[in-house]
Amino acid sequence: MTSTPLLARPTGLRADSARNRALLLECARTMLARDPANTSLNSLAVAAGVGVGTVYRHFPNTRVLLESIAVDAFAVLLERIRVLEVHSGGAAAFEEMIRTTFELLADDPGLAAVLAQPDFECADVHDIAIEFSGLVAAMIASARTVGALRPSITADDIRRLLNGLHTATQGLAPARRSEYVDVLLAGLRPPS
Amino acid sequence: MTSTPLLARPTGLRADSARNRALLLECARTMLARDPANTSLNSLAVAAGVGVGTVYRHFPNTRVLLESIAVDAFAVLLERIRVLEVHSGGAAAFEEMIRTTFELLADDPGLAAVLAQPDFECADVHDIAIEFSGLVAAMIASARTVGALRPSITADDIRRLLNGLHTATQGLAPARRSEYVDVLLAGLRPPS
DNA sequence: ACCTGAACACCGTTCAAGT
């Protein structure tokens, strides 16, 4: 009874299955970009020209679809954060982490969903999330040591605040958005 | 052709209509408190024991229902802000306004919806919103004069930030929530 | 293995028919 774990990026699919999967993901991305409100699993099936059951075979629910869309961006984000931790110092790395995450967040609708609710359906996304929050925790600790961060802030607080900032800046011009990040970063420094 | 405007709190209803309205609002409040995800206009009709059409007669869509639920809390909020502006000074009044709004926001699901999207269906809620944002703008101006606020912040920014903070603190203990407000307030002060 | 599409429960919304 070796039950295969749910993966955002599964391997060893039959050729037609893999083709359908890729087609569905591409359709979903364009639909989410065009009209996110009307992006349903049923309408996705129609748009892709496959049966509803095929959509549900690949993505048992909307959450899995979003995680599958997000996994690439999430992996990129993780890699950038890793680089930051090595190259920059404590406080600077932390700030760059916030900015980078926020920027990728605004570009990927799946990533926003992933960050909004930390209960992951796909094993690989879960793994990335664990490693991500570990890195964030390390950056927090290091920034705190330098006295550049409020002592009570945790990695989950950062996740929540980034998510909140994302909803706050919905539909705002990029230039204006970066100012909101400035507000957050200033607020995170320890009170004098 | 004097078309009656849509009101969150209409007057001159027939006795049975007014009774139904009150019943629906009470049912909706308890349903939203118990299980917000499953609070639909159809299930509200069932819970209240009236036809679906009756619900739609009183509340043409979910937004109107939420505004109708929010109008009382919104009026209370407006009154408190008015008092603040008179009694406190510029910077203090601004900070108290943020705290007060945020607290009422957490207690009223309707108010959160109202703040999330500033396109109002009910005339009276619209009026309150206009006056509210006017007062906020005045407080902003006054706090800015004292040098206690970032110059670029507008009343709409405050609305967005409060909304974002609300989603960020979803499901958090009240004590922890107030710390998020501290972060926001610190971030809103002008960078040194 | 994988795909199809009918089917069911549910939701938002409308409207003819009633009092």
Added chain:
DNA sequence: ACCTGAACACCGTTCAAGT
């Protein structure tokens, strides 16, 4: 003037039947 409930389009989800 207001209420009722059938009805329609849509969405999430399941599953028997096919290849």
